[in-house]
Amino acid sequence: GDSVTQMEGPVTLSEEAFLTINCTYTATGYPSLFWYVQYPGEGLQLLLKATKADDKGSNKGFEATYRKETTSFHLEKGSVQVSDSAVYFCALSGSGGSYIPTFGRGTSLIVHP
Amino acid sequence: GAVVSQHPSRVICKSGTSVKIECRSLDFQATTMFWYRQFPKQSLMLMATSNEGSKATYEQGVEKDKFLINHASLTLSTLTVTSAHPEDSSFYICSVIDGAKNIQYFGAGTRLSVL
Numbered sequence: 001g002d003s004v005t006q007m008e009g010p011v012t013l014s015e016e017a018f019l020t021i022n023c024t025y026t027a028t029g030y031p032s033l034f035w036y037v038q039y040p041g042e043g044l045q046l047l048l049k050a051t052k053a054d055d056k057g058s059n060k061g062f063e064a065t066y067r068k069e070t071t072s073f074h075l076e077k078g079s080v081q082v083s084d085s086a087v088y089f090c091a092l093s094g095s096g097g098s099y100i101p102t103f104g105r106g107t108s109l110i111v112h113p
Numbered sequence: 114g115a116v117v118s119q120h121p122s123r124v125i126c127k128s129g130t131s132v133k134i135e136c137r138s139l140d141f142q143a144t145t146m147f148w149y150r151q152f153p154k155q156s157l158m159l160m161a162t163s164n165e166g167s168k169a170t171y172e173q174g175v176e177k178d179k180f181l182i183n184h185a186s187l188t189l190s191t192l193t194v195t196s197a198h199p200e201d202s203s204f205y206i207c208s209v210i211d212g213a214k215n216i217q218y219f220g221a222g223t224r225l226s227v228l
Contacts, residue, residue: 046216105156
């Protein structure tokens, strides 16, 4: 079945540092890929998405490129802020015609001033 | 603005009582809604798929009689945790999918604490 693997957290960075959170996936067909962010005590919010190979999703300074050859969708940001501290979930959907997403375990990001 | 409204955001109840959580789709009619459960520092676990006008589809291992789902209209689904016990304490999140855009929108979640 489909699966999403994210790097273990927590990731701890200083403000303005470069961020990479790795995500790889296994799926049948050609799924859409997503990054969701969950701030403390809240639900999930869609951060960005990509629907086909080589697409780049971007939002709020975050970027991720759909790499079919490496089955990856790594999240990057050039300069993190304290307000980016949250849990980030990589997900896929649309594999085999199902809209129900498969989520990774989540990666906690902690940004210090 | 919010696409999905979930209420209440937090509830504390005594063991043995029942708790109802509402999930409303604000921007479009949703024939299907989803209920997730999230344990601390873990990912979301899909509990069930709520289908408007018919029975919900539960994931393996989820007790149908414990977690009652009603989807009476195209904009409202409810999850009732019956005879709640401390092990039911968790963060419950609902969601809807915009099929045209293949985007899933989540409610803000409900923190259930059973004493």
